[in-house]
Amino acid sequence: MAQADRVAVVGAGTMGNGIAHVFAQYGYDVVLIDIAKDRLTAALETIARNLERQVKKGVVTPEVRAAALERIRTATETDAAAGAGLVIEAVPEDPLLKADVIRALDVAVDGGILASNTSSISITQLARLTRRPDRFIGMHFMNPVPVMKLVEVIRGLQTSDETAAAVMEIARRLDKTPVEVKDSPGFVSNRVLMPMIKEAIVCRMEGVAGPEEIESVMKLGMNQPIGPLALADLIGLDTCLAILEVLHRELGEDKYRPCPLLRTYVAAGWLGRKTGRGFYPY
Ligand code: NAD
Numbered sequence: 001m002a003q004a005d006r007v008a009v010v011g012a013g014t015m016g017n018g019i020a021h022v023f024a025q026y027g028y029d030v031v032l033i034d035i036a037k038d039r040l041t042a043a044l045e046t047i048a049r050n051l052e053r054q055v056k057k058g059v060v061t062p063e064v065r066a067a068a069l070e071r072i073r074t075a076t077e078t079d080a081a082a083g084a085g086l087v088i089e090a091v092p093e094d095p096l097l098k099a100d101v102i103r104a105l106d107v108a109v110d111g112g113i114l115a116s117n118t119s120s121i122s123i124t125q126l127a128r129l130t131r132r133p134d135r136f137i138g139m140h141f142m143n144p145v146p147v148m149k150l151v152e153v154i155r156g157l158q159t160s161d162e163t164a165a166a167v168m169e170i171a172r173r174l175d176k177t178p179v180e181v182k183d184s185p186g187f188v189s190n191r192v193l194m195p196m197i198k199e200a201i202v203c204r205m206e207g208v209a210g211p212e213e214i215e216s217v218m219k220l221g222m223n224q225p226i227g228p229l230a231l232a233d234l235i236g237l238d239t240c241l242a243i244l245e246v247l248h249r250e251l252g253e254d255k256y257r258p259c260p261l262l263r264t265y266v267a268a269g270w271l272g273r274k275t276g277r278g279f280y281p282y
Contacts, residue, residue, distance in 0.1 A: 001083065002111035005029060008081035010101060011090035012036075012074070014236055014274055015117055017043035018145025019088055021050060024068040025060065025146070026174050031084065033075045040074040047072065050146055078104045086170065088139055090117040093242035099129055106130040113163055115139035119239065120186045120246040123156035133158035137167050140187060141176075143234060151176045154183050185250035190243050193231075195255050197240060198262070200228035204279070205261040211279055229279040233272035241266050 005028055009020045012034035020032040020043065034040050051065040060068075078101065081087045087109050091101050098121060105114055106129070113135045116126050127136035138154025151171040155164050164180065171178035181188045200214050209217070215227025232240050240262065247256035265271075265278065272278030 002085045002109070003029075003083055004085040006031075006084045006086075008033060008084035008087040008109070009090060010034075010078065010081065010087065010105065011092070011117075012039045012043035013090065013092075014143060014239075015141060015145065016090040017046045018050075018143065019090060019117065019141055020072055021047045021068070021146050022141075022174050022176075024071040025051070025054075025064060028071065030072045031075055031080050032072055033078060033080055035076060037076060040076070044069075044072065044074065050144075054146065079108045081105055081109050084109060085112045086115060086167075087112060088115045088117055093119055093121070093239050093246070095121055095125075095246075098126060102126055102129050106132065113137065113166060115167065117141055119190050120243045120250075122185070122250075123154045123183045124158070127156040127158055134160040135163050137163050138183070138187070139167055139171070140189065142189070149175075149177045150189075151178045152187050152189050153178045153180045154187055155180065156183050186243060186247045191247065191251075194240065194243055194247060197228045197232045197235075198244060198256070198259060201232070201262050201279075202259050204229065205259060233278035233280055233282070235272065236274055237262060237265050237271045237278050 007023045007028045008031045009016050010033045012032050016032060020030045024030045032043060048069060051068055054060045055062055055065050087105055089101050091097055114130060115137050117140060118138060123138040127133035130136055136156055137159050140152035140154060142148035142150050153167055168178045186194060203209060203214055204211055211229050215229060218224045218227050241258050244256055244258040269275055270277045273282050276282045
């Protein structure tokens, strides 16, 4: 039976660890699932470090930190999601991989809502892979999850009113601000953000300015808290490339076509912060 206070997060990377952190912080029992054991170990270390940072800033008490860490367990099999009232998949932005994971979760999880943290893939299309398209929804958290207020909530064609209302309420319980948008490639966030990131990479590629200058123009001139190249490194260059590919394929406009420098960096394994090298070294 699905339990409302149990959440499963599938994929323990950049987003999965942040999503698990926030649910545990707000009292949910969390199972964090990843095929790679080392990613689970790294995720628990990141969560512990980020909770410690929150304690130092006075955002959470040491007791909340300790209780949150107690509430997270890890697993390497999707079966461990059984019994969760809400399952959020946060595996890489690859439509075929997501399809496999979502089909497996649909079998493993009896009842409960399935949500995808996808940045760009159609929720309607993913929902169709399940026996519960009415209880499938997009729950798009922002990076870094413990800090960012927005959750973009995306209803597929068949998502029920009850599912949408439940997910909006859960987001509010996490002290986030849910914003509902239509199911369209890249939703609002990445449809607007990715052309800007892409154009910054093109400026870098064409030598219009150095990376520091590009960042300074956007930070000091456009009041952005982080420059577009540093933001791309934070998101992950593989993720940026995958999102641009979906936008380009689905919307058919050249402005979304990934540029060669981005492809080269991804080919080299320079994926940004998570690999220690992207537009900047880390
Ligand atoms: P990531 O590469 O950092 O992490 C993905 C994790 O999934 C890895 O730990 C990997 O081992 C695991 N994984 C791969 N296959 C798996 C499987 N079959 N079962 C279980 N785990 C598996 O990726 P990320 O940046 O966390 O992105 C995850 C999702 O969140 C993507 O859909 C992405 O578009 C979306 N997203 C990313 C950001 C961002 O800033 N990075 C922001 C919002 C949404």
